Amino acid sequence: MYIKDDEINKYFNEPNWKVAHNLFQHNTISNMSVIKDGQIYQIVGSTNVNGKIDTATIQVDTGGHILEFNCDCNHCKPNELACGHIGAILLKFYGLEASDLPYSFNQKGNYADQLQALQAKKEAAHLKEQANLTFSLIEQYKNQHRLHQLQLNQHIHLIPQVKSTFNRLSLSYKIANDRSYTIKNLNTFIQNIKANEIVEYGNALVTDHNSKAFDSSSLKQIRFIKEYFHLKDDDRSIRITSDNIDDFFLTHYDNLDININFTTIDLQNFILEIQKDEDYTTIKYKEPDGITIIGHQYIYYFDHYTLNRYSKECSDALRPLLTHLENNSLTIPNNELPHFSKYIIDSVVPYVEFTGDDIDEYLPMDISLLIYVDLNNNNELSVTLDYRDDQGNTILENPKDLVLPLKLDGVIQTLQKYLEYDEITQMYYLYNEEDIYDCSNEEIFIA
Numbered sequence: 001m002y003i004k005d006d007e008i009n010k011y012f013n014e015p016n017w018k019v020a021h022n023l024f025q026h027n028t029i030s031n032m033s034v035i036k037d038g039q040i041y042q043i044v045g046s047t048n049v050n051g052k053i054d055t056a057t058i059q060v061d062t063g064g065h066i067l068e069f070n071c072d073c074n075h076c077k078p079n080e081l082a083c084g085h086i087g088a089i090l091l092k093f094y095g096l097e098a099s100d101l102p103y104s105f106n107q108k109g110n111y112a113d114q115l116q117a118l119q120a121k122k123e124a125a126h127l128k129e130q131a132n133l134t135f136s137l138i139e140q141y142k143n144q145h146r147l148h149q150l151q152l153n154q155h156i157h158l159i160p161q162v163k164s165t166f167n168r169l170s171l172s173y174k175i176a177n178d179r180s181y182t183i184k185n186l187n188t189f190i191q192n193i194k195a196n197e198i199v200e201y202g203n204a205l206v207t208d209h210n211s212k213a214f215d216s217s218s219l220k221q222i223r224f225i226k227e228y229f230h231l232k233d234d235d236r237s238i239r240i241t242s243d244n245i246d247d248f249f250l251t252h253y254d255n256l257d258i259n260i261n262f263t264t265i266d267l268q269n270f271i272l273e274i275q276k277d278e279d280y281t282t283i284k285y286k287e288p289d290g291i292t293i294i295g296h297q298y299i300y301y302f303d304h305y306t307l308n309r310y311s312k313e314c315s316d317a318l319r320p321l322l323t324h325l326e327n328n329s330l331t332i333p334n335n336e337l338p339h340f341s342k343y344i345i346d347s348v349v350p351y352v353e354f355t356g357d358d359i360d361e362y363l364p365m366d367i368s369l370l371i372y373v374d375l376n377n378n379n380e381l382s383v384t385l386d387y388r389d390d391q392g393n394t395i396l397e398n399p400k401d402l403v404l405p406l407k408l409d410g411v412i413q414t415l416q417k418y419l420e421y422d423e424i425t426q427m428y429y430l431y432n433e434e435d436i437y438d439c440s441n442e443e444i445f446i447a
């Protein structure tokens with residue numbers, strides 16, 4: 001609908017027109033009707049501001065001229081100065097289309113209608129949901145009834161299968177009787193075990209997941225699944241990680257159905273590359289082609305469908321170093337090399353191969369120790385230590401500067417427990433006779 005701008009300017013002052021916008025924006029028009037009477041629109045409308053109702057009548061012609069207006073409030077001078085109520089009603093009138101006429105609006109009635117429509121819609125949705133629920137309950141009972149008619153199988157067997165993809169090992173299962181079926185969701189399987197749920201895996205296999213129906217090897221698998229299905233790779237497989245590989249090995253190495261072999265050999269397939277620079281020596285791990293998994297107890301290696309477990313000695317010796325080298329190389333300051341060799345290289349050397357720069361010079365010297373014991377006239381016991389190199393030659397350096405092999409550390413420690421060391425003569429002495437007796441009962445002089 002249309003009203004000339006001039007007409008607004010003519011009948012409204014600025015404050016009233018501002019009030020009009022305000023009233024319109026806050027939806028204060030509670031009811032309004034418009035009819036077209038020849039070339040004239042007859043408009044009646046009321047506003048409701050906090051319960052105060054004002055009613056106005058306005059006539060506008062089709063050319064957009066305001067012909068008459070009146071409002072029951074005291075801001076309005078009929079046909080002279082229009083109030084905010086009249087303005088609000090005219091603003092709503094602007095928004096109407098010719099096709100809206102005759103127009104009738106009642107805010108209260110409208111809300112009620114809308115509310116009713118909404119409730120009806122909700123009710124319909126609720127009824128539909130109830131119908132679906134009923135349907136699925138019927139289906140569930142129908143299915144249960146059908147399953148109870150079926151013969152349950154005994155001697156059910158789980159077949160574990162290991163898969164390796166992209167440096168990951170995962171484990172899935174088949175459930176088998178005369179025929180085998182893949183267990184597609186391990187979580188559901190465990191829930192079925194808990195609830196003794198009857199499931200028809202196929203024509204040849206129906207079970208209520210009662211533990212009595214499974215053979216003993218399968219019960220072991222079920223325990224394993226229960227414990228580790230949270231480490232799932234996807235719904236049907238458990239990932240084999242450092243957290244469960246020790247248990248996996250123990251639970252599966254005697255399994256006759258599993259598709260991999262198990263061995264326990266110290267394979268010597270780990271290669272450490274040594275590079276010596278002026279101040280630092282770098283050690284890098286050259287990863288073998290298979291998958292290495294460092295468990296909490298043992299180290300494992302998987303390749304060609306064989307899972308190998310290294311000995312406990314080997315695993316203990318390699319674990320801290322390998323755990324580090326798996327991700328980063330190690331840079332050792334050269335002044336730490338003698339101790340690095342004594343404690344670390346010496347421990348790992350039986351199990352790994354070293355390549356790169358020659359490491360012989362870093363290894364602890366093959367030192368042997370000769371111990372001379374002498375008892376003088378004063379009943380004083382003196383002990384002289386003679387360090388020999390691998391050629392049998394006496395080492396003349398100060399023994400304190402030598403990095404001794406670990407096994408000699410023990411001997412020296414025991415000596416120091418009983419004897420006093422003299423820096424000048426580089427000998428150990430024992431003065432007290434009783435101590436001599438105690439000391440010789442210890443087996444320290446056999447070195």
Ligand SMILES: [Zn+2]
Binds near residue numbers: 056084085
């Ligand atoms: Zn008014």
